[in-house]
Amino acid sequence: MPFIPHTEQDIAAMLASIGAKNIDALFDEIPAALRSGKLSAIGDGLNEMQVTRLMHERAAQDVQPLNFIGAGAYEHHIPAAVWEIATRGEYYTAYTPYQAEASQGTLQTLYEYQTMIASLTGMDASNASLYDGASGLAEAALMAVRSHKSSRRVLLPATVSPMYRSVARSIVKLQNIELVEIPFDSATGTTDMKALEQHAGSDIAALVIPQPNFFGVLEDVDALTAWAHAQGALAIALVNPLTLALLKAPGQWAEKGADIAVGDGQPLGAPLSSGGPYFGFMCCKQALVRQMPGRIIGRTVDLDGKQGFTLTLQAREQHIRRAKATSNICSNQGLMVAAATIHMSLLGADGLRRAAAASHANTQALAVQAGGVPGVKRLFGAAHFHEVVLHLPESSAKVLASISSQGISGGFDLQPHYPQLGNAILVCATETKTNEDLQRYVAALRHALH
């Protein structure tokens, strides 16, 4: 019996101890009418050899194109040691560290993670992760509304990922929280300050500030943060943690710094994996810690005064506070955080900076080369990080399909989400791309437009 160790003798002895004549008798409290019949859609069990063959066949179908898509998930080199260590059974098969004395490995790892991510974002505190960046943004909006008290409006620029905006809306609308979209300046690709000004003086809980924004463009984060604070609103920084090796940390934005920083931790050691598992991170200022959702790890001492780590501020959480909890979150993305901690430790500040800088330089080079293809234009004049918007002379869907037929994922089609941009695509070249890869891309683009 797969994964069941019982011998016939064991079963007989156990039933005798219980005083039941067979295993079926153990289900005698379940009304007979409810007992299920045969399972029709589930075949016979496969042994490990058979299931290995099946999964290898399935994986073999999924040959991956050369990837130039970012749009919220980024292809970066992950050191071999990251997943070798993270899938050790002691990390992989432990649970939430409720019994701190027997979970110091997980707890210290999470405390180290909190230190690293709080430093990257320049914030005082971090939780131990949320599900992903998009649901993390929703939690940040809820947190801002909880702490603001009078307003239930959060300003959400159109330069935030359309996927993130859609998720945030699905989650917060049920609590009657209003997400107000702020348009972008079509010349720079940044949040339109004039449009934002129209909300000056109104009661606003928070402004979301993406950096880099969905177009890969850098926002004037100091001005946006200062504007939010002038309105009595919180500034929610939505950031890519890898880029923070180079970009100004949200804690340093404007005079007072952002109040909450969230984003997706995927660039820190999570494989692309068709979308998950990744992890959401959330950091905040000290004053907001008690409004934060999710697990938080604290350092303390044991009976002998020795350093140790434990779950703390649990009175915020659902298992204590029930209907009054800051969120219903319980399981988070712990293992992804362990991987990210190992990833950040291996790369260090210097390695992260190099990966970020190489991604920036590769995308810059790709934009220049693609701009040489007749009819291809780069949109938005403002500085960008590691993604760029290209405007095409023909249907973006058709061009991408043609590039795809040449074994390349040519970018993310912006047309359905931003029709005002016309035939625009979002392209990303991380540090994983060589000069030859960039040339292949440009040749494919040229061919598609031929």
Added chain:
Amino acid sequence: MLIFERSHPGRRNAAQAPHHAAAISGIPSTLLREDRPLLPEASEMDVVRHYTRLSQKNFSIDTHFYPLGSCTMKYNPRACNTLSMLPNFLARHPLAPEASGQGMLACLYDLQEILKDVTGMAGVSLMPMAGAQGEFAGIAMIRAYHDARNDTARREIIVPDAAHGTNPATAVMCGYTVKEIPTDANGDVDLDALRAATGPQTAGLMLTNPSTLGVFEKRIADIQKIIHDAGGLLYYDGANLNAILGKVKPGDMGFDVIHMNLHKTFSTPHGGGGPGAGAVGVAQRLLPFLPLPVVAKQDETYRYLTEQDLPQSIGHLSAFTGNIGILLRAYVYARMLGAEGMHRVAEFATLNANYLMAELGKAGFAVAFPQRRASHEFIISMKPLKDATGISAMDVAKRLLDKGFHPPTTYFPMLVPECLLIEPTETESKETLDGFVSALKKIRDEAYAAPELVKGAPHTMPVRRLDDVKAARELDLTWKPAV
């Protein structure tokens, strides 16, 4: 020692990063970082040793019996990990063309079909990223259903007092108020209280069956009728699905919507607190509201359904498509079990729980519901021991660590004083269960003979009991270098 204390300025891993430090061009200096983030400067070997040694400070299923009630800490087959991490699966970008994900999508589609069959539901979405997000999806669908019928006076969700804290927290996140109802002496829902609580304001009832008290709610047919007659919908919290997998289908009990914790019942790893996966299943009338995307099969091609296909969907809950890597693990597990294996999960989880309950009962421990069958878990109370010796359930739990066992869930559900909620799961052997009984008996002896030994436990862990009050009062959430 923290990783930061192993750091040496100037040490770096040349092999892990690009060879050249590329120049940054065109970014105004006001947007650039000036300080250096606090990250370790350590060699690959330093890092590997540090985290390997840290991992060794954990109890885990791979190292210890871990009978944490309501968490289903069963063995996580290694094949599930290996086969979900095949390079083509890991390399696929979520926005790559669906043509490059047909193998992965086939697995997801098959998993949807398997989960539909084993739960008796009409449709499944695999997208929620954890049990609590599955709950959110479920209650959001209940709300979308009522709203679509302009039945907007339904503002209350009923939750039994024995429910997990996520249930009321979820109802609030979905904009509902919570009405709690009591449990009777047999561990069942108090039907009179349920009737009194139900009315035109009722949007639905959230129920875990078997309940967190470890007993099967026998009068589920009556409960179902009370809620449905009042126009409410019935939500199944799948936290305890392991107890009835292949034996009873929640759809047959009349549930309209369920979530499944794939990291419990389908043996995906708990990972020190996630990632999980909280697939949801629905009855016919909730099909239009499923969270996006759902995998569809047309001819021999798989594709994700979008807003165009399901315009009434509650929407997306993740930026992309949920925890795919976890779903692949659940799929491998389900295929290895097959139909017979599904039945066996419930059978042996129940056999192990009832055996352990019988042995502990014979050994004189206070079983909370001795008149009932255990489902896959059961409760014993340490109140008699505490009254006699002052040794609490917490003390017993901590002493179990010294005996090489992860303790059961303590102080939940709160209805039973000094309780231990014990869930052995089907993957544990009789010898392990016998060893656990011996350990508890020994601890009880110690409670009389040497109570200080038990109160001071654990003695063999990397740390002794921690000062939680200090942790909360003098918050230390990040390490700071000495100045």
